Amino acid sequence: MIDLIYLTVLLPLLGFLFNGLVGPKIKSEKLIGIVGSGAIGLSFIIVVGAFFETLALPVDQRLNIVTLFQWIAVAGLNISFSYQVDQLSLVMSLIVTGVGFIIHVYSIGYMHGDKSFWRFFAYLNLFIFAMMNLVLADNFLLLFLGWEGVGLCSYLLIGFWYDRKFEKSTTSAAGLKAFVVNRIGDFGFLLGMFLIYSTFGTLVFTDVFSRAVSFAVPEHIFVLIAIFLFIGATGKSAQIPLLVWLPDAMAGPTPVSALIHAATMVTAGVYMVARCSIIYASAPAAMMVVAVIGVVTAFFAATIGLVQNDIKKVLAYSTVSQLGYMFLALGAGAFSAGIFHVMTHAFFKALLFLGAGSVIHSMHEQQDIRHYGGLKKYMPLTYGTFLVAAVAISGIPPLSGFFSKDEILWYSFTNLGFIFWLIGLLTAIMTAFYMFRLYFMTFEGKEKFDHHKVHPHESPKLMTVPLVVLAVLSAIGGFIGIPEIFSGEHGNLFHSWLAPVFKTSEMKLLQFGSHSHFEELLLMIISVVAAAGAIFYARYVYLKKPEVAAKTSSKFKGIYNLLLNKYFLDETYEATIINPIVKGSESFLWKIADNKIIDGLINNLAKLIDIISGSIKKIQTGIAQPYALVMVLGILIALFWIIISYS
Amino acid sequence: MTLEIVLFILFASICAVSAVLMITRPNPVLSALFLVLNFCSLAGLYLILNAQFIAVAQIIVYAGAIMVFFLFVIMLLNPEKEKKFFEQKAKLRIFIIAIVALVLVQIVYIIFLSRPSEVITREVARSVETGTVENIGREMFTNYILPFEAAGYLLLAATIGALVIAKKKFE
Amino acid sequence: MQIPIEYYLILSAFMFTVGIVGVLTRRNAIVVFMCIELMLNSANLTLITYSSYLGDVAGQLFVFFVMSVAAAEAAVGLAIIIAIYRNKLTVNIDEINILKW
Numbered sequence: 001m002i003d004l005i006y007l008t009v010l011l012p013l014l015g016f017l018f019n020g021l022v023g024p025k026i027k028s029e030k031l032i033g034i035v036g037s038g039a040i041g042l043s044f045i046i047v048v049g050a051f052f053e054t055l056a057l058p059v060d061q062r063l064n065i066v067t068l069f070q071w072i073a074v075a076g077l078n079i080s081f082s083y084q085v086d087q088l089s090l091v092m093s094l095i096v097t098g099v100g101f102i103i104h105v106y107s108i109g110y111m112h113g114d115k116s117f118w119r120f121f122a123y124l125n126l127f128i129f130a131m132m133n134l135v136l137a138d139n140f141l142l143l144f145l146g147w148e149g150v151g152l153c154s155y156l157l158i159g160f161w162y163d164r165k166f167e168k169s170t171t172s173a174a175g176l177k178a179f180v181v182n183r184i185g186d187f188g189f190l191l192g193m194f195l196i197y198s199t200f201g202t203l204v205f206t207d208v209f210s211r212a213v214s215f216a217v218p219e220h221i222f223v224l225i226a227i228f229l230f231i232g233a234t235g236k237s238a239q240i241p242l243l244v245w246l247p248d249a250m251a252g253p254t255p256v257s258a259l260i261h262a263a264t265m266v267t268a269g270v271y272m273v274a275r276c277s278i279i280y281a282s283a284p285a286a287m288m289v290v291a292v293i294g295v296v297t298a299f300f301a302a303t304i305g306l307v308q309n310d311i312k313k314v315l316a317y318s319t320v321s322q323l324g325y326m327f328l329a330l331g332a333g334a335f336s337a338g339i340f341h342v343m344t345h346a347f348f349k350a351l352l353f354l355g356a357g358s359v360i361h362s363m364h365e366q367q368d369i370r371h372y373g374g375l376k377k378y379m380p381l382t383y384g385t386f387l388v389a390a391v392a393i394s395g396i397p398p399l400s401g402f403f404s405k406d407e408i409l410w411y412s413f414t415n416l417g418f419i420f421w422l423i424g425l426l427t428a429i430m431t432a433f434y435m436f437r438l439y440f441m442t443f444e445g446k447e448k449f450d451h452h453k454v455h456p457h458e459s460p461k462l463m464t465v466p467l468v469v470l471a472v473l474s475a476i477g478g479f480i481g482i483p484e485i486f487s488g489e490h491g492n493l494f495h496s497w498l499a500p501v502f503k504t505s506e507m508k509l510l511q512f513g514s515h516s517h518f519e520e521l522l523l524m525i526i527s528v529v530a531a532a533g534a535i536f537y538a539r540y541v542y543l544k545k546p547e548v549a550a551k552t553s554s555k556f557k558g559i560y561n562l563l564l565n566k567y568f569l570d571e572t573y574e575a576t577i578i579n580p581i582v583k584g585s586e587s588f589l590w591k592i593a594d595n596k597i598i599d600g601l602i603n604n605l606a607k608l609i610d611i612i613s614g615s616i617k618k619i620q621t622g623i624a625q626p627y628a629l630v631m632v633l634g635i636l637i638a639l640f641w642i643i644i645s646y647s
Numbered sequence: 648m649t650l651e652i653v654l655f656i657l658f659a660s661i662c663a664v665s666a667v668l669m670i671t672r673p674n675p676v677l678s679a680l681f682l683v684l685n686f687c688s689l690a691g692l693y694l695i696l697n698a699q700f701i702a703v704a705q706i707i708v709y710a711g712a713i714m715v716f717f718l719f720v721i722m723l724l725n726p727e728k729e730k731k732f733f734e735q736k737a738k739l740r741i742f743i744i745a746i747v748a749l750v751l752v753q754i755v756y757i758i759f760l761s762r763p764s765e766v767i768t769r770e771v772a773r774s775v776e777t778g779t780v781e782n783i784g785r786e787m788f789t790n791y792i793l794p795f796e797a798a799g800y801l802l803l804a805a806t807i808g809a810l811v812i813a814k815k816k817f818e
Numbered sequence: 819m820q821i822p823i824e825y826y827l828i829l830s831a832f833m834f835t836v837g838i839v840g841v842l843t844r845r846n847a848i849v850v851f852m853c854i855e856l857m858l859n860s861a862n863l864t865l866i867t868y869s870s871y872l873g874d875v876a877g878q879l880f881v882f883f884v885m886s887v888a889a890a891e892a893a894v895g896l897a898i899i900i901a902i903y904r905n906k907l908t909v910n911i912d913e914i915n916i917l918k919w
Contacts, residue, residue: 651820651821652821655825659825659829663832663833663836666832666833666837667836669840669853670836670837670839670840670844670849670853675848678849678852679852682852682855682856685833685856685859686859689859689862689863692826692863692866693863693866696826696866696867696869696870697870698866698869698870698881700878701862701866701878701881704885705885708885708889709855709859709885709888712889713855713888713889713892716893717848717851717852717892717896720899720900721848723900724848724903724909726846726848726908726909726910729844729845729846736843739843743839743842743843744839747835747839747842750835750838751831751832751835754831754834754835755828755831758824758827758828759824763824764822764824767823767871768871769823769871770873773873774870774871776873777869777870777873777875777878778870782875783875783878783882786875786876787879787882794879794883798886798887801890802886802889802890805889805891805893805894808894808897809894809896812897812900812901813897813900813901
């Protein structure tokens with residue numbers, strides 16, 4: 001099955017071609033949905049097969065490369081379409097195809113009746129194709145191909161309902177914003193790739209990473225490479241300063257938000273940093289940058305999520321915050337913990353988004369949670385699965401979120417220090433609070449909608465079965481990553497599966513002093529108690545005494561306004577960066593450089609030719625005698641010539 | 648002072664003078680008549696050079712046919728008389744005369760530069776022999792038959808061309 | 819004593835240049851044609867001169883053909899002048915400038 005790994009990339013591409021080319025003519029939604037989901041389902045089966053096959057191999061033989069064909073062979077640069085099947089890429093592939101398949105099935109129900117049903121599935125398949133290229137690539141260039149491809153599909157899918165308005169502008173504008181901000185990050189990524197090539201002479205992962213250890217490269221080169229690559233990651237994974245596109249990306253259909261902006265595309269940055277762990281481990285300054293940005297973003301986004309009133313916006317800021325956690329883990333040197341959180345986050349965040357989609361669907365596209373309330377008796381399955389996801393993300397044991405989040409908090413305490421752990425803890429408290437605020441305002445309490453206009457109902461099976469599957473995964477998914485204090489040495493299955501990938505990097509990192517099991521247990525208890533406390537406080541505020549919320553927000557009006565308007569981040573960017581560039585382009589580049597200089601050059605050249613020819617044409621008088629005179633003059637000169645040459 | 652030299656001086660001066668007079672007369676009929684005089688003196692020069700056939704052909708064709716044709720056309724079109732030679736565009740004409748005089752000087756210089764007298768000696772008997780009608784006829788119809796036929800075609804084309812160009816349009 | 823050949827050649831050159839002056843200065847188209855005939859005749863004179871002095875008949879035959887060509891050319895040229903006269907009612911060269919820019 002390992003040899004067939006390229007099929008996991010090819011099948012989604014075929015699905016895209018089928019749905020894209022033949023889709024408009026097919027009237028049956030079922031056929032389109034089956035082709036679209038079936039392609040991903042088959043890919044998932046192949047990945048599972050490859051996984052078990054790799055599992056059966058001895059540990060040092062678990063890295064296999066499957067080459068399709070050579071792409072570039074120019075002057076020392078040899079790039080081929082090859083796929084690297086190792087522990088890390090298998091984990092990512094399982095997440096992408098598994099969660100992807102579930103979301104495809106859900107979409108068949110969610111997008112029912114949409115006039116561009118076929119286009120949706122075509123784009124989704126194209127996205128999976130690009131994402132699989134990204135996670136399976138064995139060289140930076142192919143990874144970048146996938147990187148750009150997922151950016152493209154994100155743009156296409158955010159602006160899927162291109163004729164709809166979204167906030168102050170259109171959905172296409174939101175898609176464009178995502179694309180452009182991503183592009184800024186990609187510029188950094190490209191610079192990193194150039195630096196890698198000029199330092200190591202190759203772009204293939206295995207060669208680069210082995211040379212990173214064997215070549216004598218000064219540390220500041222590693223720092224530069226790491227920072228540039230990280231800039232690309234901040235763009236793709238919506239960290240500070242390039243996070244502004246993710247909340248706007250909520251303009252797209254909810255399955256898109258679930259798949260792309262929660263489970264897969266935004267984790268591409270995390271994957272990339274984890275893949276290049278050796279480079280980051282060789283540049284401790286860069287690791288600190290990653291950790292700082294990660295933890296600050298996590299805190300920052302969580303504060304904004306506390307006051308948002310659109311259900312998808314809350315989830316969007318929650319995603320940014322959780323991605324911050326993943327980068328915090330990477331910055332602390334706990335690479336496998338970061339990937340573990342990617343996996344658990346994929347489960348519960350996708351579940352949260354799909355559940356939100358189910359609610360939005362039944363409330364007739366209403367997204368403001370102030371108009372929800374008491375939905376639990378109308379949509380029992382959605383309510384139940386949403387609750388499971390909320391508990392998981394808050395980090396309550398024994399659900400999956402607890403294991404992954406706690407591992408991150410523990411490693412940030414041991415490797416980075418108390419302050420990082422503290423900020424992480426505060427963020428976890430806020431996470432639990434806003435998540436349960438969302439839950440209580442939506443499913444419990446008084447009904448705040450007009451019963452005569454809106455009839456909430458449970459969603460069809462096509463939508464609820466995926467919810468149940470994801471709920472089960474969110475609940476039990478953490479058990480493969482039980483920390484050592486409970487499971488003994490090598491008991492953390494996830495960690496030991498990924499350990500060979502990160503072995504060299506972890507050896508390079510400074511070893512901090514050892515900490516006792518007691519400390520770990522103590523911190524664990526503190527975080528669980530704090531999270532539980534936040535949940536009960538949320539219950540108190542939003543269920544029992546709703547006036548408390550209103551009073552607090554009016555008392556701290558300034559802060560409330562700041563948070564509600566997301567710290568005016570978009571406006572700041574607009575004023576300081578975008579407007580000057582637009583004004584400068586308009587007044588200088590357009591009016592002067594383009595109109596006056598370039599156009600002027602061409603036009604004046606033509607005018608010059610016109611003037612010259614205007615004066616030359618007067619020679620042609622139409623009368624024969626002047627012509628004859630010129631001939632005689634010529635004869636004169638010719639005779640001179642003869643005389644001179646003769647004598 | 649042989650007869651040859653006297654005749655040469657006579658005919659040559661008539662040629663030169665009539666040529667100059669031809670281009671300066673304002674009346675076109677006068678120009679045509681002076682040209683006839685020029686052709687006739689040229690025929691005389693040809694005779695001195697023992698080119699009998701050509702001399703007679705000159706009189707018949709040039710002076711007798713072509714110039715008559717010219718005079719017909721002049722009478723038909725009745726153009727107005729020009730002004731006197733140096734009365735209009737005087738500066739341009741003086742400039743032209745200067746340039747052409749320069750060309751004449753150059754040609755004369757080249758003639759003397761090539762010193763033909765040292766290379767060519769004239770045998771009177773032979774030149775008499777070459778100018779006779781029999782000689783010309785014999786050469787033309789044996790060695791130069793192709794140009795002869797071509798000239799025939801040319802004249803045919805010219806005839807038809809002149810007819811077509813000058814006739815009145817169909818009504 | 820024979821006449822040196824240069825005299826004939828100089829006469830011929832003189833007639834040629836006089837013809838050039840005539841072509842460039844006269845305003846009547848028919849007179850311009852006559853000056854062209856003059857130039858042709860000067861070339862004929864040169865040919866006959868050489869033919870006589872060298873004893874080669876080719877020169878005289880050449881003159882024969884030059885004459886026939888000149889006749890044809892005069893015929894066609896004057897036909898054209900007549901056609902132009904019908905349209906423009908003038909044979910003044912300065913006024914026939916249809917090929918002006």
